[in-house]
Amino acid sequence: MLQILIYGAVSSAIYAMLAVGFTLIFGVARILNLAHGSFYALGAYAAYVLTSLFKVPLFLAAPLAVLLVAGFGVVMERFLVRPLRSSQLAVLMITLAVSLAVEQALFITFGSEYRNVPSFVADKLSIGGVDISGQRLLALVAGVLVLLTLWLFIQRTRLGAAILAVSQDPEAAQYMGIPTNRIFSIVMAISAGTAALAGVLVSPFLTVQPTMGLLPMVKAFAIVIVGGLGSIPGSIIASLILGYSETIVAYLISSSWTELVSLVAVVVTLMIRPSGILGRRAAF
Amino acid sequence: MRSISGIDIAGGIVVITILALAPMLAASNYLTGVLTVCAIYGIWASSWDFMSGLTGRENFGHSLFIGAGAYTAGFLATIWSTNPWLSLPMAVGIAIAFSLLVGFPTLRLRGPYFALAMLSASAILQRLCLIFWEYTGGEEGLYGLDPLIKNPLHYYWFVLGVLAITVVILTLLAQSHWGLLLRAIRGDEATCQAAGINVTFYKIASLMISAGFAGLGGALYAHYQLQVSPPLFSVVVSITVIIMVYVGGIGSIYGAAIAAILLTLLTEMLRGFGEYRLWIYTLTLMLILFFLPNGLIAPLWRRLTERLR
Amino acid sequence: MTVLLEVDGVTKRFGGLTAVKSASFTLQKGELTGILGPNGAGKTTLFNILTGFMAPTTGSIAFNGEPLRQLAPYKIVNRGMARTFQLTRPFVGMNLLENVLVACLSPRAHGDKDKEERARHLLDQVGLGGRGSEPVETLPYGDLRRLEIARALATRPDLLLLDEPFAGLGSSEIEPLAQLIRRLHREENLTILLIEHKLREFMALVSRVIAMNFGEIIAVGPPDEIVRNPKVIEAYIGKTEADHASA
Numbered sequence: 001m002l003q004i005l006i007y008g009a010v011s012s013a014i015y016a017m018l019a020v021g022f023t024l025i026f027g028v029a030r031i032l033n034l035a036h037g038s039f040y041a042l043g044a045y046a047a048y049v050l051t052s053l054f055k056v057p058l059f060l061a062a063p064l065a066v067l068l069v070a071g072f073g074v075v076m077e078r079f080l081v082r083p084l085r086s087s088q089l090a091v092l093m094i095t096l097a098v099s100l101a102v103e104q105a106l107f108i109t110f111g112s113e114y115r116n117v118p119s120f121v122a123d124k125l126s127i128g129g130v131d132i133s134g135q136r137l138l139a140l141v142a143g144v145l146v147l148l149t150l151w152l153f154i155q156r157t158r159l160g161a162a163i164l165a166v167s168q169d170p171e172a173a174q175y176m177g178i179p180t181n182r183i184f185s186i187v188m189a190i191s192a193g194t195a196a197l198a199g200v201l202v203s204p205f206l207t208v209q210p211t212m213g214l215l216p217m218v219k220a221f222a223i224v225i226v227g228g229l230g231s232i233p234g235s236i237i238a239s240l241i242l243g244y245s246e247t248i249v250a251y252l253i254s255s256s257w258t259e260l261v262s263l264v265a266v267v268v269t270l271m272i273r274p275s276g277i278l279g280r281r282a283a284f
Numbered sequence: 285m286r287s288i289s290g291i292d293i294a295g296g297i298v299v300i301t302i303l304a305l306a307p308m309l310a311a312s313n314y315l316t317g318v319l320t321v322c323a324i325y326g327i328w329a330s331s332w333d334f335m336s337g338l339t340g341r342e343n344f345g346h347s348l349f350i351g352a353g354a355y356t357a358g359f360l361a362t363i364w365s366t367n368p369w370l371s372l373p374m375a376v377g378i379a380i381a382f383s384l385l386v387g388f389p390t391l392r393l394r395g396p397y398f399a400l401a402m403l404s405a406s407a408i409l410q411r412l413c414l415i416f417w418e419y420t421g422g423e424e425g426l427y428g429l430d431p432l433i434k435n436p437l438h439y440y441w442f443v444l445g446v447l448a449i450t451v452v453i454l455t456l457l458a459q460s461h462w463g464l465l466l467r468a469i470r471g472d473e474a475t476c477q478a479a480g481i482n483v484t485f486y487k488i489a490s491l492m493i494s495a496g497f498a499g500l501g502g503a504l505y506a507h508y509q510l511q512v513s514p515p516l517f518s519v520v521v522s523i524t525v526i527i528m529v530y531v532g533g534i535g536s537i538y539g540a541a542i543a544a545i546l547l548t549l550l551t552e553m554l555r556g557f558g559e560y561r562l563w564i565y566t567l568t569l570m571l572i573l574f575f576l577p578n579g580l581i582a583p584l585w586r587r588l589t590e591r592l593r
Numbered sequence: 594m595t596v597l598l599e600v601d602g603v604t605k606r607f608g609g610l611t612a613v614k615s616a617s618f619t620l621q622k623g624e625l626t627g628i629l630g631p632n633g634a635g636k637t638t639l640f641n642i643l644t645g646f647m648a649p650t651t652g653s654i655a656f657n658g659e660p661l662r663q664l665a666p667y668k669i670v671n672r673g674m675a676r677t678f679q680l681t682r683p684f685v686g687m688n689l690l691e692n693v694l695v696a697c698l699s700p701r702a703h704g705d706k707d708k709e710e711r712a713r714h715l716l717d718q719v720g721l722g723g724r725g726s727e728p729v730e731t732l733p734y735g736d737l738r739r740l741e742i743a744r745a746l747a748t749r750p751d752l753l754l755l756d757e758p759f760a761g762l763g764s765s766e767i768e769p770l771a772q773l774i775r776r777l778h779r780e781e782n783l784t785i786l787l788i789e790h791k792l793r794e795f796m797a798l799v800s801r802v803i804a805m806n807f808g809e810i811i812a813v814g815p816p817d818e819i820v821r822n823p824k825v826i827e828a829y830i831g832k833t834e835a836d837h838a839s840a
Contacts, residue, residue: 090577092344097523221404262404464695478666478670480748483667
């Protein structure tokens with residue numbers, strides 16, 4: 001029981017870090033970013049390169065990796081996405097192209113074999129008789145902290161208020177003198193950064209390889225649909241639902257079946273409540 | 285939309301004749317094989333264009349239908365060892381069943397749900413193929429399919445014939461009142477509703493048609509390769525198809541088919557670049573998105589024929 | 594006279610805001626009625642509820658004696674209630690004929706052998722005859738309104754709802770459009786309900802006015818009575834004063 005509780009919390013935290021960024025950039029800039037999974041993969045690879053090749057200590061490598069990927073996200077938004085923003089299809093295409101390009105670049109540079117990243121914390125902890133690696137626990141704690149910080153940032157700061165304003169009505173925000181383009185860049189940086197952080201945190205205990213971004217991105221889609229496209233609280237709730245359902249399914253049936261959980265969740269959501277748990281109206 | 289003229293028909297006949305005679309150039313099975321793949325991609329691209337190009341609902345998981353069709357052929361051959369020809373109608377049926385499964389919950393909605401759901405569904409199906417490897421053969425996939433037609437050249441002609449029929453059927457549909465409604469949906473769904481049109485019905489029906497042809501192409505591919513494997517479901521297949529439609533000019537159908545053939549040939553020529561091939565592809569896509577938003581083939585043909593008129 | 598439309602206690606709330614408050618009225622077959630009210634009075638919301646684009650929070654609507662509960666907009670159109678939009682939304686990338694032809698393909702419009710011919714005839718009827726092959730993008734505003742009406746007529750409506758047909762038109766365009774509406778009412782025996790926020794435009798057009806303010810129906814009656822109704826005067830003068838105050 002306790003095992004489910006802890007492991008479920010860890011997956012939920014990682015999913016939430018991915019989904020929040022994905023939903024944020026959609027909610028604010030209406031960019032449906034199919035390259036979101038690339039940020040996650042790039043985060044993991046950046047951590048690998050910095051620690052294994054440049055021998056940077058991990059506590060330095062992690063923030064550096066996050067910054068690098070956030071920068072990559074900003075550049076992508078500015079030069080590839082922004083010129084095409086008028087067409088939804090073009091945005092989907094260009095972000096998908098970026099994700100393929102990143103995957104291929106990783107494949108060509110590092111090959112398809114799995115890479116290892118050292119753990120931040122090597123110790124194993126025992127909570128109530130359940131063994132859990134310190135690394136997983138760290139991922140959980142970091143995830144919760146990041147989400148809390150993001151929440152406070154959006155609710156309590158001027159910049160956060162501006163971001164909210166743009167997401168509610170971009171035109172009105174522009175009239176009020178909010179520089180929407182700069183807001184897009186900032187949100188893209190946050191979105192890419194949190195995804196990269198998720199990648200960095202999981203890299204020691206999950207496999208690091210070029211196609212690692214695809215499935216988490218599919219999960220992020222599922223969470224965002226279940227939670228409601230554009231809603232941050234919705235995506236956090238949905239992350240908990242999905243993280244725990246997967247852990248329970250893995251525990252009760254088999255880990256092979258976990259992949260079906262998100263598919264079923266998406267189909268059920270779209271059937272009974274298309275706008276998601278906390279989403280805005282999606283249908284007629 | 286411009287209606288079909290005599291020049292278009294003449295152009296079509298010329299292209300098909302050239303394609304039919306092309307294998308004679310080299311008298312090698314290699315070229316015939318490449319051309320067969322070209323024609324199959326033509327079926328996939330024109331079927332994508334029919335639904336997504338006309339209605340503007342972008343399908344980012346066309347590989348779902350392609351893979352479903354191919355695996356149907358694979359299962360029929362390896363488990364039930366039925367008459368291989370049975371796999372064509374079965375593949376169409378299964379692909380249509382999948383289109384209902386994904387299309388019904390998502391196409392009722394506005395917004396990007398359909399695109400996301402299709403992408404996710406194809407990625408998850410690819411995963412499931414690997415997870416349930418006892419039944420699907422895992423990474424290796426299923427082997428030992430029988431060819432539909434033993435002689436490769438005759439099979440190529442058969443596939444080319446299917447492509448030609450596909451393009452003709454889909455073009456006629458696109459030119460018909462049905463096609464007008466699909467283009468209206470692309471324009472404004474609320475206005476369509478105000479005009480008394482059941483938007484959801486037309487979207488789902490056109491997805492079924494699109495899926496059926498994609499599944500047919502999948503089965504033809506399976507009987508050409510004589511095996512099926514999980515990469516058929518991959519996002520790369522879907523994106524390749526979408527790039528082809530983009531190059532062809534969205535919504536033209538014939539443009540998608542011709543672009544598919546040319547790009548497949550180009551890919552073959554790039555084989556020497558090995559792993560950089562996909563990069564070149566991606567770069568092509570980016571260049572087209574930025575510099576040729578209307579595509580290449582269809583606008584070119586329109587300009588050419590306007591001179592001749 | 595038979596009742597065509599019966600609206601009973603329709604309310605629509607958006608969060609804390611009540612856009613339409615317990616609206617009830619009936620329309621007789623063959624009537625030409627106007628809904629009057631300042632901007633924000635809930636007229637368009639009411640239209641959206643009638644045509645199925647929004648669900649009412651409470652209340653019921655009966656059309657031709659049958660309840661319209663939770664019906665998709667296209668189904669309501671096919672029962673014989675067609676509408677135009679205040680902000681015209683034509684199908685871009687298509688010509689005028691194709692724009693009307695789309696509606697000629699709806700189930701209710703079916704029956705003609707030659708649908709193109711019917712679409713051409715409808716264009717004639719609204720005064721856009723012979724211009725079928727023009728692209729819709731370059732059409733002036735007044736003609737777009739006519740195109741919307743042709744599209745609505747294509748579905749053979751019993752009741753035609755016109756959402757501010759005169760908004761944004763120049764004075765030279767208003768009278769011919771009013772004539773068209775009058776002719777459709779007379780010759781096609783069409784029941785018409787139209788929205789307007791300026792009194793003057795349709796006093797000579799409609800036989801009955803439903804006046805709304807702040808989501809509520811404040812008065813119903815013939816136009817000459819409505820202009821003298823104290824509540825209506827207050828709603829309009831109050832509005833004008835508020836305008837002055839904010840200016």
